[in-house]
Amino acid sequence: MDEVLVGTVLASTLRVATPLLLCALAGLLSERAGVIDIGLEGKMLLAAFAAAAAGAAWGSTALALAMAMGVTVLMSGLHGLACVSHRGDQVVSGVAINLIAAGLTVVLGIAWFGQGGQTPPVGDQVRLSALWPGASAALGPLFGEGLLGHNLLVYLALLLVPAVWWLLYRTRFGLRLRAVGEKAQMVDAAGVSVPRLRYAALTLNGLLCALAGSYLVLAQNASFVPQMTAGRGFMALAAMIFGKWHPVGAFWACLLFGFLDAVAIRLQGVALPGIGTVPVPAIQALPYLLTVVLLAGFIGRARAPAELGRPYVKEH
Amino acid sequence: MTPTLPRWVDLVLLPLFNLGIALLAAGIVVAVVGQDPWQVLSVMLHGAFGSARGFSYTLYYATTFVFTGLAVAVAFHAGLFNIGGEGQAVLGGLGTGLVALWLGPALPAWVLLPLMLTGGAFAGMAWAAVPGWLQAWRGSHIVITTIMFNFLASTLLVWLLVEHLKPAGSMAPESEAFAPSAHLPAVHQVLRALGIDWPASPLNLSLLLALAAAAAVYLLLWHTRAGYRLRAVGSGPAAAAYAGIDPRRQVMVAMSISGALAGLVGMNEIAGVQHKLLLEFVAGAGFTGIAVALMGRNHPVGIVLASVLFGALFQGGAEVAFEVPGFSRDMVVMLQGFIVLFSGAMAYVAAPWLVRAWGWRRAPQAGAAHG
Numbered sequence: 001m002d003e004v005l006v007g008t009v010l011a012s013t014l015r016v017a018t019p020l021l022l023c024a025l026a027g028l029l030s031e032r033a034g035v036i037d038i039g040l041e042g043k044m045l046l047a048a049f050a051a052a053a054a055g056a057a058w059g060s061t062a063l064a065l066a067m068a069m070g071v072t073v074l075m076s077g078l079h080g081l082a083c084v085s086h087r088g089d090q091v092v093s094g095v096a097i098n099l100i101a102a103g104l105t106v107v108l109g110i111a112w113f114g115q116g117g118q119t120p121p122v123g124d125q126v127r128l129s130a131l132w133p134g135a136s137a138a139l140g141p142l143f144g145e146g147l148l149g150h151n152l153l154v155y156l157a158l159l160l161v162p163a164v165w166w167l168l169y170r171t172r173f174g175l176r177l178r179a180v181g182e183k184a185q186m187v188d189a190a191g192v193s194v195p196r197l198r199y200a201a202l203t204l205n206g207l208l209c210a211l212a213g214s215y216l217v218l219a220q221n222a223s224f225v226p227q228m229t230a231g232r233g234f235m236a237l238a239a240m241i242f243g244k245w246h247p248v249g250a251f252w253a254c255l256l257f258g259f260l261d262a263v264a265i266r267l268q269g270v271a272l273p274g275i276g277t278v279p280v281p282a283i284q285a286l287p288y289l290l291t292v293v294l295l296a297g298f299i300g301r302a303r304a305p306a307e308l309g310r311p312y313v314k315e316h
Numbered sequence: 317m318t319p320t321l322p323r324w325v326d327l328v329l330l331p332l333f334n335l336g337i338a339l340l341a342a343g344i345v346v347a348v349v350g351q352d353p354w355q356v357l358s359v360m361l362h363g364a365f366g367s368a369r370g371f372s373y374t375l376y377y378a379t380t381f382v383f384t385g386l387a388v389a390v391a392f393h394a395g396l397f398n399i400g401g402e403g404q405a406v407l408g409g410l411g412t413g414l415v416a417l418w419l420g421p422a423l424p425a426w427v428l429l430p431l432m433l434t435g436g437a438f439a440g441m442a443w444a445a446v447p448g449w450l451q452a453w454r455g456s457h458i459v460i461t462t463i464m465f466n467f468l469a470s471t472l473l474v475w476l477l478v479e480h481l482k483p484a485g486s487m488a489p490e491s492e493a494f495a496p497s498a499h500l501p502a503v504h505q506v507l508r509a510l511g512i513d514w515p516a517s518p519l520n521l522s523l524l525l526a527l528a529a530a531a532a533v534y535l536l537l538w539h540t541r542a543g544y545r546l547r548a549v550g551s552g553p554a555a556a557a558y559a560g561i562d563p564r565r566q567v568m569v570a571m572s573i574s575g576a577l578a579g580l581v582g583m584n585e586i587a588g589v590q591h592k593l594l595l596e597f598v599a600g601a602g603f604t605g606i607a608v609a610l611m612g613r614n615h616p617v618g619i620v621l622a623s624v625l626f627g628a629l630f631q632g633g634a635e636v637a638f639e640v641p642g643f644s645r646d647m648v649v650m651l652q653g654f655i656v657l658f659s660g661a662m663a664y665v666a667a668p669w670l671v672r673a674w675g676w677r678r679a680p681q682a683g684a685a686h687g
């Protein structure tokens with residue numbers, strides 16, 4: 001294996017894994033608090049659209065991120081209103097968010113920009129550029145391009161893994177958040193508001209979804225394209241489960257899924273010794289297949305938070 | 317959840333009220349993007365019901381939604397959320413199409429079409445039975461596994477079309493066209509044979525299959541022991557187990573029926589319209605089925621009515637997109653989302669208000685009785 005190949009595969013693994021990781025951590029925060037989040041895909045799509053529309057209209061990265069966050073926190077709030085306050089079905093609410101996002105982004109895109117649902121590309125000054133542009137030339141393909149050639153959001157996503165771990169396992173808030181996902185009644189008995197904790201988890205979830213969606217526009221594609229998330233939200237959901245609802249596990253799962261994606265493109269039409277031509281769809285399907293196999297308990301056991309999907313009814 | 321509401325309010329008024337809220341939300345979006353909601357609504361209604369051709373298209377869309385809606389409902393009555401109608405419908409089309417490609421040239425239509433139906437139903441059944449088995453025996457959450465199976469199904473379809481079914485030299489990821497014996501007759505062809513003039517549309521005999529499926533689901537769920545067992549597990553697995561019903565078996569039964577129903581989409585789209593295998597023939601109908609089942613309160617009659625409503629939205633939406641510049645059919649997808657939100661996730665948000673309003677109306681009578 002030459003260094004250039006390893007460097008480029010590493011670089012594209014990180015690029016693909018970043019939005020997955022941000023989205024998976026978002027789902028993790030919500031699900032550890034006992035709220036199923038099928039709507040990750042929709043929130044990511046809305047965030048990408050909001051960031052692209054704001055970025056194209058006002059030419060500001062900060063405003064693009066702020067709009068994305070505003071929209072996704074609002075959607076998380078809607079999810080909370082339906083499921084936490086009114087005890088609606090969490091899966092149904094998530095499906096609704098996905099459908100609304102899929103339709104609304106195109107409707108608004110056509111009405112505002114008239115390009116068949118696309119937004120105009122956001123300017124280079126709005127997009128995130130590599131933090132150390134000279135690294136690739138100075139340090140070579142492996143460290144320079146593979147590890148240090150990325151933009152701020154990539155490193156932020158990586159830093160968020162220990163940050164979310166610390167929040168969940170080393171703070172009082174995190175302890176309560178996990179407790180509300182395992183035995184909400186006890187949290188309530190201890191005098192802590194269950195709905196407030198779940199709304200807090202959903203707000204954090206919205207913020208991370210916003211980063212995931214913005215990344216698609218600010219770092220990958222310059223403009224919003226209809227349905228550009230293309231199942232990434234569900235892949236993130238799979239990564240979260242494959243990581244057994246743990247931030248570090250989710251991190252490895254996202255890296256694995258990112259790696260599979262990076263490799264799948266490179267293996268197109270390549271004949272491997274002993275195997276023959278690798279069917280690329282098989283590699284692309286592997287994340288979903290692995291998640292099903294894990295859920296079936298054939299490779300370790302993934303245990304969901306006990307209160308997942310159950311609305312909390314306060315006793316009187 | 318709302319024992320104080322009379323039955324007709326719960327079954328008729330509340331769903332219509334929630335539908336009204338969803339339409340209102342969509343209307344606001346239409347107004348925000350600078351169009352006239354009333355104009356959109358009238359073009360939509362005219363496009364969906366105003367002509368024989370438009371109405372045929374409405375019924376054609378509705379046929380697919382009856383299948384996916386019934387699929388969601390049967391699983392729901394066993395306490396399961398089958399979110400995998402999309403993937404099961406893909407497999408159904410695949411099963412239908414593979415039988416047609418394999419036996420098409422050799423068999424006459426009256427033998428082939430039932431075989432295609434069986435092939436589609438079995439393929440959909442198998443695709444739903446695996447998540448069902450994983451739920452029943454391995455405890456894997458069915459919502460997640462069926463989502464994963466949706467992606468696996470679409471990957472499988474792409475792979476088969478690109479690698480195996482695409483004729484040599486063709487660029488489009490499509491199979492070759494079926495033999496004529498594999499074409500399910502269109503309604504206008506049948507009517508013409510009977511001497512009735514009817515405009516051409518994709519509406520085909522699957523419509524009758526959909527109505528038969530709805531009737532069969534009704535009889536199964538409410539008039540057979542098998543249906544009783546299924547619903548017993550849905551309303552209380554522990555109580556059902558105590559009564560000697562094995563919940564795991566019922567999960568398998570429910571998912572198998574559910575998958576088979578979704579698989580019948582293949583008869584409408586592949587055997588009835590496309591006459592070849594191609595990508596994207598399900599086009600989100602599996603998710604529309606969730607909206608249809610929620611709207612129709614998981615009852616076959618409600619599902620048929622809700623399917624016609626959604627069929628009208630899709631057909632009317634296409635007409636509006638044609639006539640009103642700047643209007644996109646994606647508006648219908650959004651409206652679907654609002655309907656799922658307001659008649660599904662937030663279905664009972666309005667109930668307390670209705671109870672109160674009902675209470676006010678009833679209060680004077682009650683007072684008089686005591687006085």
